[in-house]
Amino acid sequence: MISPRRAPGGFPVVGIIGGGQLARMCQPPAVNLALTLHVLSESPDAAAALVVPSAPVGSHLDVGQVLAFARDCDVVTFDHEHVPAEVLQALVGAGVPVHPKPEALLFAQDKLAMRERLTDLGVPCPAWVPVHDAAELAAFGDLHGWPVVLKTPRGGYDGKGVRVVSSVQEAADWLAHGEVLLAEECVPFTRELAVLAARSPSGQAAVWPTVQTVQTNGICTEVLAPAPQLDPVLAAKISQTALLLAGELDITGVFAVEIFEIAGKAGTAPSYVVNELAMRPHNSGHWTIDGSVTSQFEQHLRAVLDLPLGEVSARAPWTVMGNVLGGDYDELYPTYRHLLARDPGLKVHLYGKGVRPGRKIGHVNVYGDDLDALRVRARHAADYLEGTVTE
Structure with missing residues (x-):
């Protein structure tokens, strides 16, 4: 196991379980804050391992490897939400500060637990019910209308583990597994929103402006802030x-709330329901790297260390983020060079991932006064990097 080298002056080591792009994007603010990152990476060429010097290879599923990794950390946080409960409890039992806490992380890991807790708190949610068999699904659909949104309680992301079904027959293969599923009404929303917030262990909290997210084939392709x-x-x-x-779930660190906006009827105000929670820096907050005084990644590091939180106001009236998906090509660098020359105000963030069609490999940010023009610039850059436009 490789031990991290601490910065002079007693500055702490932040451990991140998972070596994906979220851990990678914590490295620049960690340098600026004089912190040391220690990343438990899935492989030596994972996104974070390419930029974080201390990135031993290990599995988030292995209790022994995680505990050995955490010995060198002042606090441990996560690149993703898939760390098993027994691993989390082993960390807590060993006296390692873990943020977000396992009790809070549960509500991002288990959608049924999330729905139950949010309903208890009076937070607006779609009508929902756990379903164990075809009869329960049929009863829910007949009561709330078809189609029904069916979800696996654990493991889904970017549209995976979610299915819209118009009949019990369309869910037959999922029901055949014999596992409980989450059924939700199909909400007639007008658009998708997200709000990002941070909370420290001492209770300080901050909220960024609510953003609009644009989805394509279940993947967020654009964010408009605000x-x-x-x-x-x-x-x-x-x-x-x-x-x-943040307070009721005792969340620590940065988290995201994904929301459906619902149009008001006959002069009434619009309303909303909460769709999902994410207990980590989130794709809907990547705009903050260039568009906010404090990025979500810097704020996450501040929060898990219980440092004073940073200012979250926007640097410009509008920021637009465009997600970059991989195309069918081998060399990305010439394309990157062309975009930097074509649009000097464009901010390109690539994740160091291998390129394959449809894979999320980075994002672009632009900010300024003209929202329509910013959207055009961000879309062109993302499409050019993907290879769907060539000029």
Whole structure:
């Protein structure tokens, strides 16, 4: 096991379980904060391992490897939410500060637990029920209408583990596994929103402006910050919900609340329901790297170490993020060079991943005064990097 080299002055070591792009994007703010990152990486060429000097290879599923890794850390956090409960409890039992806490992380790992807790708190949610068999699914669909959104309680992301079904027959293969599923009403939403917040162990909290997310084939392809034409009353309610969840769920670190906005009827104000929670820096917050005074990655490091949180106001009236998907090519660098020359104000963030069609390999940010022009610039850059446009 490779031990990290501490920075002079007694600055702490932050351990991150998982070597993906979120851990990678924590490295620049860690350098600026004089912190040392120690990453438990899935492989020597994982995204974070390419930029973090201390990145031993190990599995988040192996209790022994995780405990050995954590010996050199002042605090441990996560690149993803798939660390098993027994591993989390072993860390806590060994006296390692873990953020977010396992009790909070559960509500991102288990959608049924999340729905039950949010409902208890009075947070707006779609109608939902756990279903064990075809009869329970049929009863829910007949009561709330078809189609029904069916989810696996654990393991889903980027559209995986989610299916919209118009009949029991369309869910037959999932029901045949004999495992409990989450059934939700199909909400007639007008757009998808997200709010990002941070909370420290001492209880300080901060909320970024609510953003609009644009989905394509179940993957977020664009983020508009702040959400255009968002009703101010609704924006305040969404921020209040994020702060409520931060306190009631005892969340520490950065987290995201994914939301469906629902149009008001006959002059009534718009409303919303919470779709998902993510207990980590989130794709909907990548705009903050260039568009906010404090990025979500710097804020996450501050929060898990219980440092004072940073300012979260926007640097410009609008920031647009475009996700970059891989294309069918081998060399990305010439394309990258071309974009930097074509648009000097463009900020390109690549994750060091191997390129394959449809894989999320990075994102671009642009910010300024003209939202429509920013969207065009971000979309062109993302499409050019993907190879769907060539000029």
